[in-house]
Amino acid sequence: MGNSSTFRWILTVVFTLLIQVLFLRDLTIAYFAFCFLYVWPLLKAPIDTPVAYLMLGAFVLGWIVDVFYNTHGMHAFATVLMASLRSPIFRLLTPANGYDERSHVSLQEMRPLWFFSYLFLMLFSHHGVLFLLEASDFNLVGISLLRGLSSCLLGILVFGILELFNLNK
Amino acid sequence: MNQLFQFLLRQRNFLLFFVLELISLWSVFKYNDYQRTLYFNTTNQWVASLLAQKQEVQNYYKLRDINRELASENAQLRQEVFRLKAQKAPDLKLPYYINEAVLNQYQPLACKVIDLTTQQSQNYLTIDKGTKDGLHPGMAVISSTGVVGKILSCTENLSMVISILHTNNTVSAKLKSSGELGYVKWAGWQPEVAEMMDVSKYKKVVKGDTVVTSDYNAVFPPNVPIGIVAKLGLKKDGNFHDIKIMLLTHFSTLQYVYVIKNRLAWQQAKLEQSKPKPE
Numbered sequence: 001m002g003n004s005s006t007f008r009w010i011l012t013v014v015f016t017l018l019i020q021v022l023f024l025r026d027l028t029i030a031y032f033a034f035c036f037l038y039v040w041p042l043l044k045a046p047i048d049t050p051v052a053y054l055m056l057g058a059f060v061l062g063w064i065v066d067v068f069y070n071t072h073g074m075h076a077f078a079t080v081l082m083a084s085l086r087s088p089i090f091r092l093l094t095p096a097n098g099y100d101e102r103s104h105v106s107l108q109e110m111r112p113l114w115f116f117s118y119l120f121l122m123l124f125s126h127h128g129v130l131f132l133l134e135a136s137d138f139n140l141v142g143i144s145l146l147r148g149l150s151s152c153l154l155g156i157l158v159f160g161i162l163e164l165f166n167l168n169k
Numbered sequence: 170m171n172q173l174f175q176f177l178l179r180q181r182n183f184l185l186f187f188v189l190e191l192i193s194l195w196s197v198f199k200y201n202d203y204q205r206t207l208y209f210n211t212t213n214q215w216v217a218s219l220l221a222q223k224q225e226v227q228n229y230y231k232l233r234d235i236n237r238e239l240a241s242e243n244a245q246l247r248q249e250v251f252r253l254k255a256q257k258a259p260d261l262k263l264p265y266y267i268n269e270a271v272l273n274q275y276q277p278l279a280c281k282v283i284d285l286t287t288q289q290s291q292n293y294l295t296i297d298k299g300t301k302d303g304l305h306p307g308m309a310v311i312s313s314t315g316v317v318g319k320i321l322s323c324t325e326n327l328s329m330v331i332s333i334l335h336t337n338n339t340v341s342a343k344l345k346s347s348g349e350l351g352y353v354k355w356a357g358w359q360p361e362v363a364e365m366m367d368v369s370k371y372k373k374v375v376k377g378d379t380v381v382t383s384d385y386n387a388v389f390p391p392n393v394p395i396g397i398v399a400k401l402g403l404k405k406d407g408n409f410h411d412i413k414i415m416l417l418t419h420f421s422t423l424q425y426v427y428v429i430k431n432r433l434a435w436q437q438a439k440l441e442q443s444k445p446k447p448e
Contacts, residue, residue, distance in 0.1 A: 031360075131290065
């Protein structure tokens with residue numbers, strides 16, 4: 001990564017975090033769909049990022065969000081899980097001609113089918129675990145999974161729209 | 170030995186994964202228990218100041234609502250004063266008196282809400298008074314319209330409140346008209362709706378009845394309104410009413426709350442301690 005792109009990267013992280021804890025925390029659609037914008041940098045990290053760095057970054061990111069959400073480690077758990085599942089998901093979804101030519105996860109370089117199934121798997125692994133942990137109540141398992149699924153669909157919509165803005169650059 | 174190192178080196182990503190997840194889980198189970206000192210949360214000074222600023226901005230846009238709420242509370246208080254004045258005279262014939270200490274047992278302290286959530290599976294509030302102002306964990310928190318929760322932990326200047334929108338936080342309650350006892354528990358998703366449990370199906374329950382805190386409550390003063398019976402049904406096991414209540418506290422617009430200091434709490438605790446223990 002060059003100097004300017006590193007700078008942009010840091011800016012993205014700070015920006016998404018601020019939006020998450022100041023605005024998105026209080027937003028919901030019918031108490032079922034929540035938007036977790038702060039995982040965006042993890043989703044978009046270059047494909048060759050070492051898993052160790054990704055997990056450490058995910059842990060720090062999750063921990064900061066935890067502090068604002070009063071959830072103590074739940075977001076950290078979910079983000080680290082998501083970061084570690086990234087390379088298995090890459091392997092599962094390998095495009096026909098491999099990843100050689102590509103270095104970034106984006107709609108422009110990948111096919112829509114690949115991109116959206118990637119989004120779904122990543123987001124669901126994060127949201128599902130997160131809501132189950134957050135409720136930590138056996139009576140709420142159904143509600144939690146439903147919340148995970150609907151938040152996941154909302155996430156795909158939001159990240160899809162964000163991705164459209166990145167298309168023609 | 171060398172092979173062991175080689176093995177560890179090969180598995181380093183998995184090890185890192187394992188360690189990080191362990192730290193997270195440890196944190197989840199350590200800090201989400203009740204009555205722990207919490208610093209990694211919104212009572213943290215930096216976090217609180219950021220959230221307080223955000224709340225300031227929101228308050229500005231909510232001034233109209235705040236005024237209306239204050240006015241209605243004033244009206245309600247005035248009404249209560251009238252009622253009490255009227256009540257006072259005829260009672261004097263009885264050789265019973267309430268001493269001044271009991272009369273002033275509960276002392277409210279107004280606190281500002283710095284941060285609250287209503288939409289998560291388990292919800293908390295952060296308020297702007299702490300041990301410096303005499304607060305400590307376990308105190309009741311109410312709003313001008315109803316029950317809010319109880320204090321979970323305090324730092325010097327801030328406190329964290331566990332909201333009644335938390336499935337582990339139940340409140341002992343009764344129906345105002347019939348006096349039937351039960352407890353109120355949040356159902357886990359809508360911030361307006363809670364359930365009243367443990368009311369036998371043979372007891373009469375009417376829609377529109379008010380649910381208030383019971384007299385046998387260690388935390389809340391008696392007769393603080395909680396909600397209004399909105400929907401009636403029968404529980405799956407067939408023995409209890411399934412009562413859905415609309416909460417009277419409007420969490421989404423909550424700005425100020427009252428922490429109830431119970432001045433006689435230590436005396437009560439002392440008395441209860443002196444009970445002879447069955448051996």
